Amino acid sequence: MTGIVYKSTGSWYLVKAEDGTFYECRIKGKFRMEGIKSTNPIAVGDVVDFEVETNNDATTGVISVIHDRKNYIIRKSVNLSKQTQIIASNIDQVFLLITIDNPPTFTSFIDRFLVTAEAYSITTVLVFNKIDSYQLEQRAEVLYLKDIYKKIGYQCIEVSATENTNVTAVKELMLGKTSMFVGHSGVGKSTLVNAIEPALDLKTKEISDQHKQGKHTTTFAEMFDLSFEAKIIDTPGITGFGVVDMEKEEVDDYFPEFFAVKNDCKFNNCLHVEEPKCAVKMAVENEEISPSRYRSYLQIIAGEEEHYRTDIWE
Ligand code: GDP
Numbered sequence: 007m008t009g010i011v012y013k014s015t016g017s018w019y020l021v022k023a024e025d026g027t028f029y030e031c032r033i034k035g036k037f038r039m040e041g042i043k044s045t046n047p048i049a050v051g052d053v054v055d056f057e058v059e060t061n062n063d064a065t066t067g068v069i070s071v072i073h074d075r076k077n078y079i080i081r082k083s084v085n086l087s088k089q090t091q092i093i094a095s096n097i098d099q100v101f102l103l104i105t106i107d108n109p110p111t112f113t114s115f116i117d118r119f120l121v122t123a124e125a126y127s128i129t130t131v132l133v134f135n136k137i138d139s140y141q142l143e144q145r146a147e148v149l150y151l152k153d154i155y156k157k158i159g160y161q162c163i164e165v166s167a168t169e170n171t172n173v174t175a176v177k178e179l180m181l182g183k184t185s186m187f188v189g190h191s192g193v194g195k196s197t198l199v200n201a202i203e204p205a206l207d208l209k210t211k212e213i214s215d216q217h218k219q220g221k222h223t224t225t226f227a228e229m230f231d232l233s234f235e236a237k238i239i240d241t242p243g244i245t246g247f248g249v250v251d252m253e254k255e256e257v258d259d260y261f262p263e264f265f266a267v268k269n270d271c272k273f274n275n276c277l278h279v280e281e282p283k284c285a286v287k288m289a290v291e292n293e294e295i296s297p298s299r300y301r302s303y304l305q306i307i308a309g310e311e312e313h314y315r316t317d318i319w320e
């Protein structure tokens with residue numbers, strides 16, 4: 007049978023078969039993925055083949071094959087083992103929630119997130135939340151940011167989760183897709199998801215509170231079917247995707263507006279820093295590329311490890 011993994015506990019996987027039946031499955035033998043030393047080979051979102059087994063009235067499944075993943079997100083373990091955990095796969099889109107205040111979301115965070123999402127081939131929609139609470143100055147900031155990111159090709163949407171503004175538009179974007187909601191703690195992820203599907207009680211909140219107490223919580227993602235034709239993957243405690251082993255030279259591939267002009271740089275290995283006749287720097291000077299995007303790029307290629315780490319955990 008073929009199904010989709012909805013939940014993983016590390017040793018058991020809840021798989022929904024094509025006919026809608028859920029099976030508790032385990033894996034047989036060892037799964038290896040090229041280049042990834044993973045503590046759990048199967049992730050929420052995986053499409054798997056499994057065989058049904060019945061013993062003592064209990065029907066369970068044994069997973070034998072993982073279908074190729076369209077994409078996946080991984081988390082590097084913070085301990086010394088340097089192992090990675092595949093958190094979720096086959097994600098159609100991520101809604102990145104952004105607030106100007108309470109809490110502030112800085113462009114450096116947005117850009118680091120977008121770079122990783124690009125590298126993982128995941129579409130990102132920028133959701134500016136709490137627009138009901140903004141004064142003139144914050145409104146202007148939203149418009150300014152929307153202008154920057156729309157020009158690059160990212161879809162932007164203004165919402166108020168508490169006032170139910172544009173929530174229907176978010177639901178429309180979710181139709182027929184598997185979505186994730188990410189962003190700093192306090193930006194309104196739980197509130198928005200609640201407005202989208204009141205019956206759904208995601209764990210995002212409770213886990214991040216535990217984090218504040220410094221506890222180590224294992225993260226297990228979970229997929230949910232919504233009452234309309236949409237799926238959500240909940241990833242408790244995860245606010246972004248860590249940048250994993252990205253080479254300096256490839257960062258510009260994940261800034262779409264840099265990628266669009268970099269062929270015009272004099273040197274084909276141009277890092278767009280000190281090099282002469284650099285098309286990217288020229289575009290920054292001509293205001294075709296936003297200075298904040300360029301600043302984020304420089305920060306990323308400078309490779310401050312701690313930036314990467316704060317991406318993943320609050
Ligand atoms: P999460 O940590 O991202 O899940 O954030 P929550 O959903 O818990 O929201 C954090 C706080 O922001 C709560 O007090 C919410 O009531 C508030 N909040 C969420 N969305 C909005 C909004 O659209 N407007 C306003 N004014 N407050 C909001």
Ligand code: ZN
Pocket residue numbers: 268271272276277278279281283284285286287
């Ligand atoms: Zn250049």
